[in-house]
Amino acid sequence: MTRTTTRITVGGLGALISTLALVAPASAGQPTTSDPGTSTTTQEQQRSAAMRAAAVKDGSQDDYVAAAGPAAQRVRDDFDIPASVTVAQSILESNWGRSSLSVNDRNFFGFKCTSPTNPGPFAKGCAPYPTTECVPPPCHTVNAYFRSYDSMENSFRDYGRLLTTSSTYQSALPYRHDPDAFIREVGRHYATDPDYVNKVISLMNTYNLYRFDSGTAPGASLGDEGIAASASYRYGTQEHMFS
Numbered sequence: 001m002t003r004t005t006t007r008i009t010v011g012g013l014g015a016l017i018s019t020l021a022l023v024a025p026a027s028a029g030q031p032t033t034s035d036p037g038t039s040t041t042t043q044e045q046q047r048s049a050a051m052r053a054a055a056v057k058d059g060s061q062d063d064y065v066a067a068a069g070p071a072a073q074r075v076r077d078d079f080d081i082p083a084s085v086t087v088a089q090s091i092l093e094s095n096w097g098r099s100s101l102s103v104n105d106r107n108f109f110g111f112k113c114t115s116p117t118n119p120g121p122f123a124k125g126c127a128p129y130p131t132t133e134c135v136p137p138p139c140h141t142v143n144a145y146f147r148s149y150d151s152m153e154n155s156f157r158d159y160g161r162l163l164t165t166s167s168t169y170q171s172a173l174p175y176r177h178d179p180d181a182f183i184r185e186v187g188r189h190y191a192t193d194p195d196y197v198n199k200v201i202s203l204m205n206t207y208n209l210y211r212f213d214s215g216t217a218p219g220a221s222l223g224d225e226g227i228a229a230s231a232s233y234r235y236g237t238q239e240h241m242f243s
Contacts (some may be wrong), residue, residue, distance in 0.1 A: 039070035064097045065207055068108075071153040073217030079160035082179040085186070088203040092196075101129070108155045111162075114144040122158040123147035147227035179204060179213060213239055 068090055072083035093109045094102040101107040105127045113119050113126035126145040133142050149155045163169045163186065172185035180201055187197035203211055 034222055061096055061207070064091070065209070066174045068097075068156075069150060069209070069212045070218045071156050073212050073215070074153060075160040076157045076213070077217050078157065080176050081160055081163055082176065082182050082207035084179045084204045085183045085200065086159060087209045087212060088183075089159070092158065092199060101127075101146055102155075105146065106152055106155055107147050108152060109159050111147045111155075113147055113160055116145045119147045120158060122149065122154045122161065124150050124154075149211045155161075179210060185224075186228060 016209075019122075022028070065087065068087045068092045069083065071090035072090075074085035075081070075086055076083040090097075090108040093099075094107075097103070097108065099109055099110075107123075111120075115124070116126050119126050126147045128143050128145055130141050131144045132139050135141075147155075147158065149158070156184075163172065168189045169186055171188075172182050175185060183200045184197050187200065193199075207216075
């Protein structure tokens with residue numbers, strides 16, 4: 001499975017609407033002070049405070065978690081991976097379900113098709129999107145095909161399949177029941193952002209996503225179609241992913 005970094009710009013927005021702008025201070029990924037003794041705890045508190053402030057401004061976060069949590073629990077039961085990590089990563093990758101991929105194609109992780117006619121076992125088809133590729137340089141626009149799903153849950157299932165079948169993430173599997181350790185291993189290969197793992201863990205703490213790692217998963221889908229279609233989930237942009 002090949003990992004390719006991409007940037008998607010859809011909906012007439014000329015610049016990336018970064019997930020970072022929603023859930024972390026502008027200086028995320030950089031030291032908050034020149035003092036080398038700045039504690040990880042202080043940075044964690046700042047991230048959490050920023051997330052809570054964003055939630056006050058936009059109540060749709062709770063709606064997204066209400067749909068994503070049970071779907072992630074069912075994927076947890078099928079693939080034995082922590083639901084808390086699934087929800088948190090989907091938040092970052094889909095911008096709380098606002099990205100064009102998640103709104104239009106219920107693709108919450110930005111997964112590409114392996115070819116225009118091969119969406120994989122869980123997607124229903126492939127949807128073309130203009131993307132910016134920078135390898136090889138210079139950066140240029142190309143058409144890429146991304147997986148289109150009929151539900152949030154199938155997008156999450158594809159994520160579960162990837163993490164449990166790709167040799168890239170085998171080092172994470174011994175930590176299936178330790179969400180923080182699991183995402184630290186996954187994050188070594190999943191994203192180029194040096195602060196990516198900290199963002200995922202901050203989301204899990206701020207929204208108590210760990211609660212989805214226990215308990216019985218509901219048997220019925222929670223109507224993610226309604227959430228994806230909701231006017232509160234405006235078009236946005238997303239970067240990252242691999243096929």
